[in-house]
Amino acid sequence: MKIIRTKDYEEMSRKAANLISAQILLKPDCVLGLATGSTPIGIYDQLVEWYKKGDLDFSTVKTVNLDEYKGLTRDNEQSYYYFMHHHLFDRVNIDEENTHVPNGKVENGDEECLRYEALIESMGGVDLQLLGLGRNGHIGFNEPAADFPKITHCVDLTESTIEANKRFFASADEVPRQAYTMGIGTIMKADKILVVANGEDKADAVAAMVQGKINPEVPASILQLHNNVILVADEAALSKLK
Numbered sequence: 571m572k573i574i575r576t577k578d579y580e581e582m583s584r585k586a587a588n589l590i591s592a593q594i595l596l597k598p599d600c601v602l603g604l605a606t607g608s609t610p611i612g613i614y615d616q617l618v619e620w621y622k623k624g625d626l627d628f629s630t631v632k633t634v635n636l637d638e639y640k641g642l643t644r645d646n647e648q649s650y651y652y653f654m655h656h657h658l659f660d661r662v663n664i665d666e667e668n669t670h671v672p673n674g675k676v677e678n679g680d681e682e683c684l685r686y687e688a689l690i691e692s693m694g695g696v697d698l699q700l701l702g703l704g705r706n707g708h709i710g711f712n713e714p715a716a717d718f719p720k721i722t723h724c725v726d727l728t729e730s731t732i733e734a735n736k737r738f739f740a741s742a743d744e745v746p747r748q749a750y751t752m753g754i755g756t757i758m759k760a761d762k763i764l765v766v767a768n769g770e771d772k773a774d775a776v777a778a779m780v781q782g783k784i785n786p787e788v789p790a791s792i793l794q795l796h797n798n799v800i801l802v803a804d805e806a807a808l809s810k811l812k
């Protein structure tokens with residue numbers, strides 16, 4: 571795993587945006603796997619800035635998002651569909667038809683998961699997958715578990731994730747209890763993976779991901795087996811690496 575150390579969140583965002591920008595320049599019709607959460611917001615802001623300057627063109631870029639809460643409508647401000655439109659899609663010249671987020675309103679989980687997995691396959695797979703990292707080592711909504719889930723599936727969120735995400739909702743009761751997420755196998759099929767992490771509260775998860783035993787209790791540890799992973803993280807997030 572290649573590690574790029576940055577002094578702070580701003581530098582992390584710029585460096586990660588640089589890598590995404592390079593991917594778009596090299597392959598204008600690339601498939602980007604995207605993430606939500608607080609970590610990538612600075613990256614999306616940076617990409618929008620370069621787009622506005624005329625340095626980036628999203629007209630042929632395709633995207634697939636990692637995950638979506640089950641049960642939220644697309645116009646719900648906490649849905650990941652809404653997040654992506656708000657932070658990126660509505661601010662650049664991407665074609666809405668080329669953007670994909672699992673549909674949280676589909677009740678039949680199996681149907682939606684198979685559709686999403688087939689969709690990624692039909693797009694030729696992901697060229698560059700962006701990942702944030704949960705404090706418990708989750709990636710997407712792949713929570714610590716007894717084994718690594720392979721394909722897109724419906725998950726029950728753990729208490730720690732509900733707790734971490736409640737800051738976006740009026741109360742913990744309003745956080746959905748389930749979500750659709752790409753599986754670990756889906757993520758591992760991406761050509762390149764870009765993980766971003768900042769802040770001290772990610773330091774344990776970063777150390778476990780990079781240097782811990784490969785173990786489904788730390789889902790991100792599987793990334794040690796992928797041959798093209800770049801971690802861009804600030805000093806605080808890297809502070810527990812030995």
Ligand code: F6R
Pocket residue numbers: 604605606607608609610636637701702703704705708709710711
């Ligand atoms: C979001 C996602 C999650 C987040 C993770 C970190 O699409 O898949 O795995 O990347 O929970 O979230 P933040 O960036 O808010 O710390």
